[in-house]
Amino acid sequence: MDRAVETAESAALELRDVTKAFGGIPVLRGVSLSLRPGTVTALAGENGAGKSTVMKIASGQVRPDAGEVLVHGRHLRHAQPREARGLGVGIVPQELAPILDMTVYENLFVGRELRGRAGLLDRRRMAAKAREMLEVFEVDIDPHAPMRRLTVALCQIVEIVKNTTAGARVVLLDEPTSAISEHEVERLYAIIGKLRDRGVAMIYTTHKMQEIQAIADRVVVLRDGSLVLDEPRAATTGDRIVHAMVGRELEDLFPSLPEPGEDVAMTVSGLQVAGYREPVSLQVRRGEILGLAGLVGAGRTELIEAVYGARRSLSGEITVAGKRVRRNSPTAAIRAGMALVPEDRKQAGLVLQMNVLDNGSLPRLSSFTTAGWLRQRSRGKAVSTVMSSMNLRSRGLGQQVATLSGGNQQKVVLARWLTGNVDVLLLDEPTRGVDVGARSEIYGIIAGLAATGMAVVLASSDMAEVLGLTHRVLVMRQGAVVGGLDRTELRDPTAQQRIFRYAAGVDD
DSSP, rough: OOOOHHHHHSSSSSEEEEEEEEEEEEEEEEEEEEEEEOEEEEEOTTSSSSSSHHHHTTTTTSOOOOEEEEETTTTTSSSOOHHHHHHHOOOOEEEEOTTTSSSSHHHHHHSSSSOOTSSOOHHHHHHHHHHHHHHTTTTOOTSSSSSGOOOOHHHHHHHHHHHHTTTOEEEESSTTTSOHHHHHHHHHHHHHHHHHHHHOOOEOOOOOOOHHHOOEEEEEEEEEEEEEHHHHHHHHHHHHHHHHHSSOOOGGGGGOOOOOOOEEEEEEEEEEEEEEOOOOOEEEEOEEEEEEEOSSSSSSHHHHHHHHHHSEEEEEEETTTTTTEOOTTTHHHHHEEEEEEEEIIIIIIOOTTSSSHHHHHHHGGGEETTHHHHHOOOOOOOEEEEHHHHHHSSOOTTSSSSSSOOHHHHHHHHHOOOOOOOSSEEEEEETTTHHHHHHHHHHHHHHHHHHHHHHHEESSHHHHHHHSSSSSEEEEEEEEEEEOOOOOHSSSSTTTHHHHHHTTTOOO
């Protein structure tokens, strides 16, 4: 038998020397990969590496300029999702689009409704079959529940069930854990395990090393549109994957930190955050990056928001540069020189439908306004300057921020404050949902801001980030500070264990 035919027939999905360019700019450069039935292939790479284009070509949404796509040995000849589905390819996109006003069973059967003898919809039979379909995956979802009542994780599961029960033998999962909790991640892993046992081949795009270690059988890495790593997961390491993604070692992600100054930038004294039993006191010096560590629910976000005035505090005092700041007032905090980069940039940090210019000037519109008139030239110059300082990758100030990568969106959230004075920068999970290469850039930006004398308070659940990017760490539990490590202690090999013991209350 011809070798190529044999390979095609034994592969669930195969891309052969696929190339694609948009506007004359190469996005994929001769990419070849093969998926075996009953395996999970982690597809990793920085934003812009070509991951999404691979997924769109494999699912029939985009036609390659050259190369072939085969599903169980049969050619995907046209850029038609219907043809891909007919061959057995299903995709669960990162941005889910369920029909919210329809029920779970109606979403499961949309486009393939069951009908009775008179041609009417057989709703009872669809609901019963939907329950059976969900029970296969041991998921307790009411088939009659409206989709809008479901969490993002449950919507994902419904989409997976819909694809696999419609005959999909290849399932493409695009950043499936980007918007779900740790508990929900475990349930997703269990469902992926069941799909693997049933012989389904999966591509799973992610930039999280722990996910690759947890579920992948194989790791494929793209960089600048080229496939630079394709190895069994057991034969590779996190350092090797990161090096393939960004062209440098893991330890090179973190910049050297400048020495902090002696002057105190901000003092928080006895701040009683609403809902927590103990007040918090802390100081941060100019040029210092102070980390806040702790387990989920420790109160890091609540503390940062209370300092900024976005969350109610009951008592206490906050001073910036020696001047008292009125509590519970973000306006007073901004005037005092504070800036906040929130955990959820899409919901609380950006207006996604607006462009870079408008988002970049939102916090300081009054400084660009005279007698009610917006000074467009001044605003454009200021925003352009700070975006350039961040090395923002965009088509210009007029580009809608929703179309930017996660890393570039985060740069906009950071940069928009820098059109005015900032003494204290409050960062809540500053690299969540950002790929490794963009993370390294953001770390360099944060260290550079600290070098100018800006005080930084950084709340993070990423332990490598806490250890590699801070001068000092305070550990929180149930809204209270329960321990701390200075820079010397952070360099100790036992630092991570000590932080966890504080956070978990092991030493109580």
